[in-house]
Amino acid sequence: MTPLVEMRNISLRFGGNQALDKVSVNLYPGEVVGLLGHNGAGKSTLIKVLSGAYQADAGQIFVNGQEVTIRTPQDAQALGIETIYQNLALADNLDAVANVFLGREKVRGVVLDEDFMELEARKTLDRLKVKIPSLRLPVAQMSGGQRQTVAIGRAIYFKARCLIMDEPTAALGPEETAKVGELIKALKAEGVGIFLISHDLHDVFDLADRLTVMKNGRVVGTVYTQDVSHDDVLGMIIGGVMPKNVRPAQAPLPQ
């Protein structure tokens, strides 16, 4: 089985700061890989390289075994890589429909096809089972969960094969967090690969199949979630040490 996405020896320097130092991670279809680490460990930088917001100084990216070059967010989107950013990357003043289609509007000639977009957005958001009464209100007027739904709807409408979720539950209450969890499971069942970045160890333990821990721009190690305890993972995050006697986890467990 070839990985959906593989990042090999990615390095990136910001001025004097080595933000990423030969980082390698991979992701297989239908699995969730949790990316963990302190603020500044390089998680967000790494996914921004994958989503086309940053360009790496060195290293390779493979999608379905093919080496690819990702220079812009559009390049990533064309490869089926969609990102849900921590700050949600929604235009607060626009409505849900405009946000779902932002940058990829359906047009007839030069005119926006609002009806088409509203219908499609409605269908997509209904799938996510979070009630959004009016798709025509500015998303600034929506709750955290509704906004998150719009952000996720934006990613799945365009048939993401690889979904990057940066702190998807940071702004949500417990109920909404649970909904996002269900959604992740549903997407997984559809064969979507998901990189999940979170501070909340409970979330990650619930949802992720494998965990990749980063510290100071390097990968500490990748482990199977079922092999480790919270304390093991905290040791990796804080101390940067691998727990003793765990298997290497470079591919998902055989089913």
Place this chain on the structure above:
Amino acid sequence: MQMQSTARARTSLVQSLGVDGRILTMLIVLAVVWTVFQLLTMQQPGQFLSPQNLWNLSVQTAVVGIMVGGMVMVIVTRQIDLSVGSILGFTGMIMALIQTVPPLGWGGHWLLALLAGLALGALIGAFQGYWVAYWGVPAFVVTLAGLLIFRNATFIVASGRTIGPLDDNFKVLGGGLNGSIGEFWTWVVGLVVMAFVVYQALSNRSRRLKNGLPVRPVWAEGLVTGTLLALILAFVLVMNAFPYPGTNIPRGMPVPVLITLVVLFVLNWVALNTRFGRYVFAIGGNPEAALLAGINVKRMLVAVFALMGMLAALAGAVQAARLNFVTNSMGNLLELDVIAAAVIGGTALSGGSGTIVGAALGALLMSSLRSGMVLMGLPTEWQNVVLGLVLLAAVIWNTVYLRNRR
């Protein structure tokens, strides 16, 4: 409790009308202002609501009206353009120089002058936008520099002289003696627009119903469309009620007003129905989101400034044509009127929020206040104090409105 429920009832009423609350408020304010001025000027020969005054008012609104839509787009993208008055003056002067007969000018064709002026305006706008977009220089400073540069470049290219008279064909743009389209064509324009409004309302509604999308209630649809039709009809009647001096021949709509309406219509359409418009608002709402969505933010900013520059040049052409002679100070401080009109019309300086229609009403409100105060014989100083207070009130109200919406 009582107040809350009333407030909710009112919101839902406004919501079912499907009209921006700020635009509705503008219309009400305008109606009040017009009524008050009419009452105050009832006893004198020049009444506020006389066809003559309203006709003049429309011409006086034209120059700011042409530019205000562009300014809305600039402000919505979180930028500002302080140079529009100077660009107006500079391009107006260049247009005058090209067409005025030698030795004062170069004796070129008026159409060449107009096109060159528009191109120059767009170029100046793009130049300023380039520094803002690609170098991250604050627009406030770039366009402040532009204000200085082009105001004084106007003096330099004309060696300080007043340039004119302008070509008679060009002067049509200004709405002078031959600058109206006449009774017949005013009716044609009015009826075409009315037919379009009805067609638009019906086809939108049936298409949305066919697609199973929510529509506003019939009474709301009827009320909005009906009001719009009544306003257009009233406008046509007023324009056709002001005759040429010493005759019964109605002037009809002045050319500058026609230009303004076309510009505003096109800009409003672009803002609401095209990717360009959508991206203008997206950039203003969240520049980072726009960037991550793959929008070329830098190119968009250059385009918005170029559009503003071109509109300033078009306003320059109208102003020049109206005055017949272009002076060095033409358009001086006009940037403030344009920005004030946009802000009074509900454009938020924090970006991401504003409407072309609101700004157009803002421009109309400003010129109405000025015109009314002139009729009442208020000194200029007091006029400006009142306009300043109105601007302040509008900003405060707009801030409260946006805060309550969060």
